[in-house]
Amino acid sequence: MTTTTKRPRGARTKLRRRVAGLLALGFGLLSAGLLFTAFAPTAQTAQAQQQDALVRQGEQIYLNTCQSCHGRSLEGVESRGPSLVGVGDAAVYFQTSSGRMPMARQEAQAIRKPAKLSPEEINALMAYIDANGGAGPKKPSESGEALRGDNPARGGELFRLNCASCHNFTGRGGALSSGKFAPALDGVTEDQIYTAMLSGPQNMPKFGERQLTPEEKKDIIAYVKSVTDGNNNSGGNALGGFGPVSEGLIAFIVGIAALIGVTLWIGAKA
Amino acid sequence: MSGDKPTELPSEAELAEMSRDDLVKLGTRMDGVELVHYEEKWPVKGTRAERRAQRQVAIWFLISALSGLAFLGVFLFWPWEYESPSNAEGHLLHNLYNPLIGLFLGLSVLGLGVGALLYTKKFLPDELAVQQRHDGPSTAVDRATLVAELSDAGQRSGIGRRSLIKRTAGLGAGVLGLGVAVVPLGALVKNPHSDSETKNSLWHTGWKAEKGEKVYLRRHTGNFHEVSLVRPEDVEPGGFETVFPFRESERNDEHALVAALKRADAPVMLIRMRPNQAITKRAGQEDFNYGDLYAYSKICTHLGCPTSLFEQQTGLLLCPCHQSQFDVFEYAKPRFGPATRPLPQLPITVDEEGYLVARSDFIEAVGPAFWERKS
Numbered sequence: 001m002t003t004t005t006k007r008p009r010g011a012r013t014k015l016r017r018r019v020a021g022l023l024a025l026g027f028g029l030l031s032a033g034l035l036f037t038a039f040a041p042t043a044q045t046a047q048a049q050q051q052d053a054l055v056r057q058g059e060q061i062y063l064n065t066c067q068s069c070h071g072r073s074l075e076g077v078e079s080r081g082p083s084l085v086g087v088g089d090a091a092v093y094f095q096t097s098s099g100r101m102p103m104a105r106q107e108a109q110a111i112r113k114p115a116k117l118s119p120e121e122i123n124a125l126m127a128y129i130d131a132n133g134g135a136g137p138k139k140p141s142e143s144g145e146a147l148r149g150d151n152p153a154r155g156g157e158l159f160r161l162n163c164a165s166c167h168n169f170t171g172r173g174g175a176l177s178s179g180k181f182a183p184a185l186d187g188v189t190e191d192q193i194y195t196a197m198l199s200g201p202q203n204m205p206k207f208g209e210r211q212l213t214p215e216e217k218k219d220i221i222a223y224v225k226s227v228t229d230g231n232n233n234s235g236g237n238a239l240g241g242f243g244p245v246s247e248g249l250i251a252f253i254v255g256i257a258a259l260i261g262v263t264l265w266i267g268a269k270a
Numbered sequence: 271m272s273g274d275k276p277t278e279l280p281s282e283a284e285l286a287e288m289s290r291d292d293l294v295k296l297g298t299r300m301d302g303v304e305l306v307h308y309e310e311k312w313p314v315k316g317t318r319a320e321r322r323a324q325r326q327v328a329i330w331f332l333i334s335a336l337s338g339l340a341f342l343g344v345f346l347f348w349p350w351e352y353e354s355p356s357n358a359e360g361h362l363l364h365n366l367y368n369p370l371i372g373l374f375l376g377l378s379v380l381g382l383g384v385g386a387l388l389y390t391k392k393f394l395p396d397e398l399a400v401q402q403r404h405d406g407p408s409t410a411v412d413r414a415t416l417v418a419e420l421s422d423a424g425q426r427s428g429i430g431r432r433s434l435i436k437r438t439a440g441l442g443a444g445v446l447g448l449g450v451a452v453v454p455l456g457a458l459v460k461n462p463h464s465d466s467e468t469k470n471s472l473w474h475t476g477w478k479a480e481k482g483e484k485v486y487l488r489r490h491t492g493n494f495h496e497v498s499l500v501r502p503e504d505v506e507p508g509g510f511e512t513v514f515p516f517r518e519s520e521r522n523d524e525h526a527l528v529a530a531l532k533r534a535d536a537p538v539m540l541i542r543m544r545p546n547q548a549i550t551k552r553a554g555q556e557d558f559n560y561g562d563l564y565a566y567s568k569i570c571t572h573l574g575c576p577t578s579l580f581e582q583q584t585g586l587l588l589c590p591c592h593q594s595q596f597d598v599f600e601y602a603k604p605r606f607g608p609a610t611r612p613l614p615q616l617p618i619t620v621d622e623e624g625y626l627v628a629r630s631d632f633i634e635a636v637g638p639a640f641w642e643r644k645s
Binding site: 157211216 | 365387490576586595
């Protein structure tokens, strides 16, 4: 057996080596081609073109809705609107998606109203401000529920330390000086809370990513979501959610009035 | 009882003969009470209407008993623990807990009340009674004899003549009174400010360096045992952060780490001004800031509330308690409200590793005024 198999073995190995070589070459070429198509510059150019189109669209929106107050090239207009250089797309997203911008009129502070720009227009405007205003805080790539952290208890601790002084400890909002106020946080989306912390809209201080890490911000959002929109309402009318003052007042007035009424009724029936 | 209408009292034999009705009549007559009108609600017993009235009253007592039981059941067995809104059913059950115990407890009390009221309306006889009023003070004889009895008792006790007893009794009561008075007054006699040099005195805060140890600025991350030190680049322009003192010797001391975050005089607001913001510094404190970073005590100089409502564009710090406003563009000087002194500024710098540190304690006492404070 050993002698008979020895001779053809040499020929076979030769053939095998050739086939293997061809296969390796073919495989190498094929994978190189695949790699090329995967990382080919075609995708890049397409994206850049899309980006350009988005920026051009954003420019149109900017010129139509923003430039009267923020200037032709984001430089701002004295006593009308601040410069938008370096504000970042987080600020653009927050201000436009919450309807604060475009502003209806100059007053103590811009107020929340239905958004005037569509989400697509906001996207385009964000791209335009980002491309022309230089680097600034960027809106996170995650959105919606993904921005809710898994530790609302820690979020509550951080909220009470950093946010509650103005927004009230369950996000009911509160008064500031000269007609300004910290708004209530009901109905505010996760993206808006995150971009507000990042960009510090109007008189709110900025909370950068090094001061409050993204995880900490998400925990804060989880906390806000767990106490706003009626989620912190243990039965009945929340009476503004301001705690014992309004509750005590209403309980006293309504309760005493009811007692007097019942007493009078009993007296009248007797 | 009343002297106006003397009633003839029955003899002992007559009293033993009297029925309950007679006794009641005698009692009311003695009290000067006269029945003017008396009428039974149900002169004929056992009618259908009477039974219906009985049922009406009983139903309210039953309602009361059932809601009392329901209250007990809800109070003991309802899933009252907080459920996150993401679990809709659990959240609803949790939210129902308070209204339910309130409803059932209220209904139980109300049922008892309505039942009792209905019973008096439906079953107690209609009755109108008149009682003569007792006019004026006691008679002159009553008053004179009472005074004489009291002074006689005092004289018979002989205490007026026995001065030894009188003095020793006075001594005993006086010493006891002194002992009782010393307890609350002692705290006022002690000098609470004799300690003026350690960080626990009113004059100093947790930022005071002791034994030459460096005091870092530490942030609160929501975890009381975590040490997160602050670098100048952490705070954005127009941002602010509340910081607390930290020493390396506290690093593994859990108690000290928690205590540092809870000390009333420790919170400091680290504020980063926006570039090119014009700042007026306080005379003698020109080098207390580090670049755009300014550190002010968070404790209001009026009554010690946290003044952390920061308006980054106007540079105002508002105090929520009495609406004081401090201007951080002008050394946190009070702009409005009852506060009269600026917020104390903490001198800060950066150490060789790039962490923010306190150069020293505040140079004045933080928070509201106290007796010994002269400015």
